[in-house]
Amino acid sequence: MKIAYLSTFYPFRGGITHFNHSLYNEFKKEHEIKAFTFIRQYPDILFPGKTQLVTEEDNIEKIPAKQILDTINPFSYIKTANEILKYKPDILVMKYWMPFFAPALGYVAGKLKKSGTKVITVLDNVIPHEKKFYDIPFSKYFLKRNSGFVVMSDTVKNDLLSLKPDAKYIFNEHPLYDHFGDIIDKEVAREKLNIPKDKKVLLYFGFVRDYKGLDLLLEAMAQLPDDYYLIIAGEVYGDDKKYFDLIDKLKIQNKLNVNLRYIRDDEVQLFFSAADVNVLPYRSATQSGILSIAYHFELPVLVTDVGSLKQAVDSSKSGMIIPKAEADMIAESVIEFFNSGQLPQFIMGIKEYKKLNSWKNLAKNIIAFINEL
16 A cells, blocks of 8 residues: 655654654555655744754654645645645545644645545544634644544544544554663663662653643642652753742752753653653643553553543553642552552553554554545
């Protein structure tokens, strides 16, 4: 089968890129495939991080993607559609995670679908966490220009059906990321990060955004005894001053290892290997690729009861649920986790989950779905 894949690829960085690279490589094993990506993904005013692009320090696979689509230049929409049409694909695969991309991706999808190409989109979000007035009409515009969808959580499935009741879709759990290296001995990892070996270590990992609740976790740390320790590893979307101010206010500097910056691929294994549990104190969520990284490193998780995070943890038996996104609830759940004695069961659940959720299965399921459309 001949596949065109339009989404975020090298030289862009981040979780979406990691997903696309992994699925591209799996498709490539059995199909002809060509990747297309952005000239400009976000205008700078809409991107509060440090940079959208890889740096010299980043260790990332260089997928050969053609840079062609500019999200704020409609002429590039036409050029992109025509370039992909020249390739004559059987399938166009895309990824959708915020309505800002709907005009660009929707135009290309519509042109390809009209030509007879089947258009399949993997949906991260249909209705985003940080809502805008244009979210619903933009998403409706995009959705109706697709042939089918891949959803990875019930929350996304329900949002999809609320906007497009006749949508054709398949449900597939998020595959586990497997390109961050192997688990490192815990003592070695802690020594490299200068973390005391006798602490109960929590990890907060990934891009820091308001809805992801780092402030709640910091407040929870202030309530926990001194033998609890938190690693923070991720770049802040926006100004990081408010987090440093909160840390000063709470006087918890000696309980933290703070890395408010982009984490390179070759550093990821160090942070996950050093921790006892990965905490996702989110105020809202649909799903999270962070869980897939935690499971790769066989690290149990604590997640708030929002979106489909609970569903993911329940199905994998990989950790515990925090009843509410509140600091005292987070603190209580952390203590319960360490006192429960269930760590071996959580790790066993993760190992079983790893066997079922591979990139090979996702690619195979997408192809089977396309053949049924």
